[in-house]
Amino acid sequence: MEGKDISDLIINEAIRAREVRVIGEQGEQVGIMPTRDALTRAEEAGLDLVLIAPTANPPVCRIVDYGKFKYEQLRKEKEARKKQHQVEIKEIRLSPNIDTGDLNTKVGAARKFLTKGDKVKITLRFRGREMAHMNTTKHVLDDFAKALEDIAVIEKAPKVEGRSMTMFLAAKKQ
Numbered sequence: 599m600e601g602k603d604i605s606d607l608i609i610n611e612a613i614r615a616r617e618v619r620v621i622g623e624q625g626e627q628v629g630i631m632p633t634r635d636a637l638t639r640a641e642e643a644g645l646d647l648v649l650i651a652p653t654a655n656p657p658v659c660r661i662v663d664y665g666k667f668k669y670e671q672l673r674k675e676k677e678a679r680k681k682q683h684q685v686e687i688k689e690i691r692l693s694p695n696i697d698t699g700d701l702n703t704k705v706g707a708a709r710k711f712l713t714k715g716d717k718v719k720i721t722l723r724f725r726g727r728e729m730a731h732m733n734t735t736k737h738v739l740d741d742f743a744k745a746l747e748d749i750a751v752i753e754k755a756p757k758v759e760g761r762s763m764t765m766f767l768a769a770k771k772q
Contacts, residue, residue, distance in 0.1 A: 612649075613659065636661075648661075701741065715769060720739060739756045750767040
């Protein structure tokens with residue numbers, strides 16, 4: 599059933615297998631029987647025969663109210679999607695001559711992002727003559743990482759890319 603769309607399910611007369619393993623209304627194993635017998639049994643109960651595992655040998659069918667079954671599956675999928683958290687990458691931009699007060703403000707913002715479970719990309723941008731002192735200003739990124747070392751780990755070490763130096767931080771695993 600995993601990986602299939604609910605609308606792709608094969609029901610009742612559309613089932614082409616000669617023999618099927620049948621699961622009853624209460625989830626009990628009924629056994630292997632010809633498809634015609636399984637269809638008759640489902641019709642007598644006023645329900646549908648739904649093919650839930652077509653690749654099994656023999657294929658597995660379930661006697662169930664198709665509308666209700668479809669609704670339950672959609673609800674389960676929606677609930678699973680709700681529990682997922684999309685990890686975002688938040689960017690914080692710094693300049694080489696940033697003051698400690700401003701750096702602390704940026705550290706606070708990064709701390710907030712990391713506690714939410716997002717990753718943080720710290721970019722140290724260089725302009726004009728600052729380009730000549732790239733190596734001496736790496737300490738700004740090191741200080742930033744040191745201030746967050748209690749909750750974050752460096753995912754990608756500082757790396758120079760054109761006119762900027764970037765570093766990635768991710769939240770520590772608890």
